[in-house]
Amino acid sequence: MIMNAIKDIVLAVTYQCNGRCRFCNIWTNQDSFSCELDDFKRLPRNIENINISGGEPFLREDLPEVIRTIKNQCPKAKIIISTNGFMPCKIKEQMQKIIKFKRDIGIAVSLDGFGKAHEELRGFPGGFSLALETIRLLKELGIKNIKIAFTLGNQNINQLKRVYQLSNELGVEFSLAAYHNSSHYFQKEDNKIVDIANLRKEIDWLIKQELKSFSLKKWARAYFAFGLFNFLKNKKRILPDYSGINSLFIDPFGNIYPSDIWNLKLGNLKKVDNWDDFSEAMNLKILSNKRPESWMICTARGAMKKHYTKVIPWILRKKFLTYERKQKLSNKNNLFSLMSFPRKRESSKY
Ligand code: SF4
Secondary structure, three states: OOOOOOOEEEEEOOOOOOOOOOOOOHHHOOOOOOOOHHHHOOOOOOOOEEEEEOOOHHHOOOHHHHHHHHHHHOOOOEEEEEEOOOOHHHHHHHHHHHOOOOOOOEEEEEOOOOOHHHHHHHOOOOHHHHHHHHHHHHHHOOOOOEEEEEEEOHHHHHHHHHHHHHHHHHOOEEEEEEOOOEOOOOOEOOOOOOOHHHHHHHHHHHHHHHHHOOOHHHHHHHHHHHHHHHHHHHOOOOOOOOEOOOEEEEOOOOEEEOOOOOOOOOEEHHHOOOHHHHHHHHHHHHHOOOOOOOOOHHHHHHHHHHOHHHHHHHHHHHHHHHHHHHHHHHHHHHHHHHHHHHHHHHHHHO
């Protein structure tokens, strides 16, 4: 008997969306959702991370009740809501209700560039200021776990630095993803990043920034960025994929998939009575099918925890190299200042 080991779930609660993003066709869906509150009572109880996604989750009028049901069903879960941030007032109104019973809820607001760059990618004029207004209102509500979620694509590689710096100025976290292809989720299969040389430069810069900090979370994000670059360049993950074993994607109709990338229908939430029995059947299906390559946080997080013996040495090595480079630079500067000392005295002679 296989015990259920699912720890991470991406749960799309609606396909309704007000965004018109270039790299995603979810908004073209006619049907929005069919999972009702009672269906969420079937989620596995021992989940550790749930990402409430969409579409735009805040378009669901009953979102606070959805979160309450999930919180009661999965008491250990860290819950984070992903939003495009285009409806600041509605988001504030719903979050006011949510924080009354889930104070530590997290929220990730998408921002893929500065001003027009973001708006063009997201197909939403005025969307940049709206997203910033959402962040301001969330901070006003006292929400601590706020992130800017940057989705990397061909058109916004050169926007990464500015958005990262903006996240620092706003005092919120920064998380990185790259657009992927998916027939059942994003419903887009021609996303491709081609400017690998530029990508390397930008991701190297980001890794350095994250490693400069004293935060374990940021060091882990540096490793994630390293994995993302490798995936985009070589189309291969640097760590194994446990989707379907430790993580799942569930769509707004209750359909269960190993991930938002892997279009292998495993069952439906509305029919799962026992997660151990379901895991057994799920594992058989997973083992007899070919896994597509991907590097998304929902599947990388578990792999990074499991393979910490690869992650920690990488972080230490990178940090040591940065320290060594800094030392060399400071030695060089010291040498120059020593060399310039007699010159100053010489010049004072004249
Ligand atoms: S990426 Fe998000 S905001 Fe954009 S269309 Fe897809 S679901 Fe909507």
